[in-house]
Amino acid sequence: MTTPTSAPVLQAKGLVKTFGRVVGLDNVDLTLHRGEVLAVIGDNGAGKSTLIKCLSGALVPDEGTLEVDGRPVHFKRPQDAREAGIETVYQTLAVAPALDIASNLFLAREIRRKGPLGSVFRMLDTGEMRHRAEEHIKRLGISTLQNINQAVETLSGGQRQAVAVARAGAFGSKVAILDEPTAALGVRETGQVLKLVRDLRDQGLGVILISHNMPNVFEVADRIHIQRLGACAGVITPQSHSMEDAVAIMTGAKTLPPAAA
Template structure:
């Protein structure tokens, strides 16, 4: 995306509070997702509902199908069966770029930032704003001042105070600051859904708090956020609803108000079973 502005959200184009956009219709809906890897079942008939202005946590033990589910929703994998809908429109993602064009942004554990580039360049990585006229269309020259200005504006709107110098190289940032850059980039371009895979892994307490605040800020701007995490306190502090995966299937959907962390672990391990009537399809 080379157009000026490149989809970066502003206060005029993005709601400031989830209540302004929260409705009865999910922004992302998946039904009956199945993914097979030879004889290994990655997903077996998984359903997902994500609403605007909501943080939906996805938890589960190793091998539960969390990563496979996220890759199917983000275009990294194509499900063998099932449907995915964005804003009540059936979509078929052949790549992560297809998902991005539909408004779904994903931040994986490896971050995919370019350490040698500055913060502004990383914010627009793969979506650089080109200079006007022949310089941009023919010579493909990048409009660095425009990218710096828009990146600075968005970081300011999100209330991010840990990134003081937009021209600072990412390789000089701490792990938490790098994660903030990656999450902020996803929020800037994800017009509907942001998927975060273990965003607080290997972070200290203070940096974890900064990232979780940013997650809540994205939710409050009306985005649907999917949060994958092994950290139960983080999940229960941040999520509106919690989708539990077990052995490739869906073990239940709970809320921090309806169940405890001990309940969540018991459901993950199979020690406790929920009936479909107990599932919180909407928080």
């Protein structure tokens, strides 16, 4: 983890989100620095998804503030967050199975041909997209994606996840938010995705990892933000607390002193 020397890359203060009488978020703070993995854990209904959607522009909080690199931001849609350098990979994986790997990396960000061919006839520069995709995948060290022209529908679950994470790394200039990236993956593929998470961190991105898998969380996280009943129950580290402690805080069997929470 990079030692924080400047303003957090992403900071949320006092986030509140309600759905009628249901409280999704109750005055939640979150701080993420460049070059760190912040895991977000919590039981079902703890507010993890609502928190991530507020950070990524999918939901607008009722109260609270968001800052990117110390500057206030107001996300009204996911595109606003992407333009601010925040990429999100949801558990459902928004990939186009029929398209190849390079086309998926540049999905909705396609590179047009230069001159009238691109501006008038809207022709894509497939060669340039494949070249850049190959460079990015090589830089991330993704050895499982050998053929950039391969259709995503022919890839394994872990390889598809690698494509989605690579896209987040390619365009998330500041923050990558990963929602359950190892769900339904085997041991080997899980290890490959966790390596990608560490690689993104080592490249200086702030990474938010949402996961139910405690061994995965304790393997890669620098800090762990625990959600419970819509609020933050505390922030711990793998060095300061055990997996059993984390589960106890999640369930309410154990509470942290105010300074830690």
